[in-house]
Amino acid sequence: MPARLVMISHEMLEPVRRPLEAAGFQVAPGHAPSDETREAIRVIVHAGEVPLTPELLERLPNLGLIACVSVGYDGIDVGWCRKRGIEVTHAKGLNADDVADHAIGLILASWRNIVAGDQVVRAGGWRGDDRLRPRPGLKGRKLGIMGLGAIGEAVARRAEAFGMEVAWWGPNPKPAAWPRADSLLALARESDILVVACRADASNRGAVSGTIIEAVGPRGLIVNVARGSIIDEDALIAALKDGRLGRAALDVFAEEPTPASRWADVPNTVLTPHTAGGTVDSIPRMVAQALENVRLFLAGEPVASPVAA
Numbered sequence: 226m227p228a229r230l231v232m233i234s235h236e237m238l239e240p241v242r243r244p245l246e247a248a249g250f251q252v253a254p255g256h257a258p259s260d261e262t263r264e265a266i267r268v269i270v271h272a273g274e275v276p277l278t279p280e281l282l283e284r285l286p287n288l289g290l291i292a293c294v295s296v297g298y299d300g301i302d303v304g305w306c307r308k309r310g311i312e313v314t315h316a317k318g319l320n321a322d323d324v325a326d327h328a329i330g331l332i333l334a335s336w337r338n339i340v341a342g343d344q345v346v347r348a349g350g351w352r353g354d355d356r357l358r359p360r361p362g363l364k365g366r367k368l369g370i371m372g373l374g375a376i377g378e379a380v381a382r383r384a385e386a387f388g389m390e391v392a393w394w395g396p397n398p399k400p401a402a403w404p405r406a407d408s409l410l411a412l413a414r415e416s417d418i419l420v421v422a423c424r425a426d427a428s429n430r431g432a433v434s435g436t437i438i439e440a441v442g443p444r445g446l447i448v449n450v451a452r453g454s455i456i457d458e459d460a461l462i463a464a465l466k467d468g469r470l471g472r473a474a475l476d477v478f479a480e481e482p483t484p485a486s487r488w489a490d491v492p493n494t495v496l497t498p499h500t501a502g503g504t505v506d507s508i509p510r511m512v513a514q515a516l517e518n519v520r521l522f523l524a525g526e527p528v529a530s531p532v533a534a
Contacts, residue, residue, distance in 0.1 A: 273298035320507035325379030327501035331474035364388035369416030372423025413440035425452035435460035
């Protein structure tokens with residue numbers, strides 16, 4: 226069998242099979258290499274947050290490309306791949322606006338009690354004095370953004386439209402329209418709302434620690450549209466339960482799918498099932514980018530969106 230097969234790594238990417246085949250690519254059956262296909266697999270089409278272990282990759286002697294349909298690639302050891310001549314590509318920047326929209330939606334839903342209010346009305350708990358316990362508005366509130374990449378900048382622009390004061394922190398200073406805090410801790414202390422929007426890697430695993438969470442405080446809100454690994458989820462839950470953190474709005478979790486029982490008794494939360502980056506607008510763009518990278522690679526041409534060194 227010639228080494229030209231494309232393998233889809235996960236069942237959630239099965240809808241990509243038809244476009245791959247329509248584009249003329251040979252696609253391996255299933256989502257794992259078999260003894261019959263492993264030497265022929267040249268490309269893996271992958272969701273970057275899902276771990277791809279070296280043990281699996283070592284079974285594929287002719288693998289040359291991992292084409293992520295996602296923007297993130299935290300499930301892949303890119304350095305390990307580079308040493309073995311395996312390229313990694315991703316859908317850089319193609320869903321930043323959609324993720325930012327979702328982040329603002331989470332802020333509004335939590336900060337203004339929209340989800341809680343919906344539940345009260347449906348449960349017949351609407352009382353005449355509800356409007357005597359108002360929540361603060363967003364104008365003039367301080368929004369801190371962890372990670373000022375494409376998503377972080379898109380969140381910042383949207384927050385400014387609400388009249389919020391924006392600051393950010395990332396490990397590498399860069400020119401920006403908004404001030405950079407001296408540290409993540411300083412940003413947390415200065416923020417009413419902390420939005421986690423950075424790329425996940427080994428350096429920021431658990432970076433939003435118990436100390437950072439407490440710095441946001443009992444009136445504050447933490448929003449995560451990045452990766453669950455960045456927040457110490459146990460510390461977050463404990464702080465919400467005992468009132469050291471006011472609120473949390475999360476689209477990503479330490480384990481996905483996150484167990485429903487884990488959140489059953491956690492107050493003041495708005496949770497969504499890792500859907501921030503997937504819209505009818507962004508998904509076709511991301512799939513098209515992955516297919517273009519596959520085409521270029523198999524044609525012996527430079528790929529279009531490699532993961533930066």
